[in-house]
Amino acid sequence: xxxxxxxxxxxxxxxxxxxxxxxxxxxxxxxxxxxxxxxxxxxxxxxxxxxxxxxxxxxxxxxxxxxxxxxxxxxxxxxxxxxxxxxxxxxxxxxxxxxxxxxxxxxxxxxxxxxxxxxxxxxxxxxxxxxxxxxxxxxxxxxxxxxxxxxxxxxxxxxxxxxxxxxxxxxxxxxxxxxxxxxxxxxxxxxxxxxxxxxxxxxxxxxxxxxxxxxxxxxxxxxxxxxxxxxxxxxxxxxxxxxxxxxxxxxxxxxxxxxxxxxxxxxxxxxxxxxxxxxxxxxxxxxxxxxxxxxxxxxxxxxxxxxxxxxxxxxxxxxxxx
Numbered sequence: 001x002x003x004x005x006x007x008x009x010x011x012x013x014x015x016x017x018x019x020x021x022x023x024x025x026x027x028x029x030x031x032x033x034x035x036x037x038x039x040x041x042x043x044x045x046x047x048x049x050x051x052x053x054x055x056x057x058x059x060x061x062x063x064x065x066x067x068x069x070x071x072x073x074x075x076x077x078x079x080x081x082x083x084x085x086x087x088x089x090x091x092x093x094x095x096x097x098x099x100x101x102x103x104x105x106x107x108x109x110x111x112x113x114x115x116x117x118x119x120x121x122x123x124x125x126x127x128x129x130x131x132x133x134x135x136x137x138x139x140x141x142x143x144x145x146x147x148x149x150x151x152x153x154x155x156x157x158x159x160x161x162x163x164x165x166x167x168x169x170x171x172x173x174x175x176x177x178x179x180x181x182x183x184x185x186x187x188x189x190x191x192x193x194x195x196x197x198x199x200x201x202x203x204x205x206x207x208x209x210x211x212x213x214x215x216x217x218x219x220x221x222x223x224x225x226x227x228x229x230x231x232x233x234x235x236x237x238x239x240x241x242x243x244x245x246x247x248x249x250x251x252x253x254x255x256x257x258x259x260x261x262x263x264x265x266x267x268x269x270x271x272x273x274x275x276x277x278x279x280x281x282x283x284x285x286x287x288x289x290x291x292x293x294x295x296x297x298x299x300x301x302x303x304x305x306x307x308x309x310x311x312x313x314x315x316x317x318x319x320x321x322x
Contacts, residue, residue, distance in 0.1 A: 124315025
């Protein structure tokens, strides 16, 4: 990481060319600090350089948000997740409370904008659905760990210091619970997150893999448990993480549950919604995916709209493929 910092001065070169990359890099560095923090304590200069660089990452994200009023997607959501991670990890940064409040506000907003009523991401891709759901899950789990003292600080953020679009709302209009340690996000947010897990679970073929519909560039918010036999189309860790956070039973393998525990473990959220009961015939009307299961038969048909409000997103012009 130190070599990377030296080789990539702030704002110069390809590695500062896309805000999504900057945000995902910050998220994974912060996970690294969590895993190796005790060993790194012996190297205060390393910690200092990391903090300076991560502060620069936060400044870059805030000033280069990939926000479009007509349509947002996984890029902007990654930006938001990056701000939440940096601000949560470093409350001493002067912009930290503003970044955190804005990130939490926009996380709720993006759940409403990016996720259909049937739980599918509007990207039009089963693998980008996973990425989007991971970003929501990981950011929400981090936000739920915020102590009450930090939540109360957010009520005093000066919104006039926020100079980028979209606007930072008054805390009374954000639907966030900043007054106690119970759920920080509204029930509707977690209902949608649960539906995202339901959607993925409904797609799983008898071999345990999700069909590839639309693009797949193997993107993940983070991959915490290395596994040489890992298949990109196995999305069990996403389902397990959401079930763990929402206090729902998953019944998945120990390896999968290790990652779920790292992301969502230790948070005592009351169960506010039950997982969907899967049936042999399913139609996800918003996503435009029909599924039929019979003994020895699994059939899935794509008949959906173009993603991201018709802009295309990450789906393909392969309607009625099966």
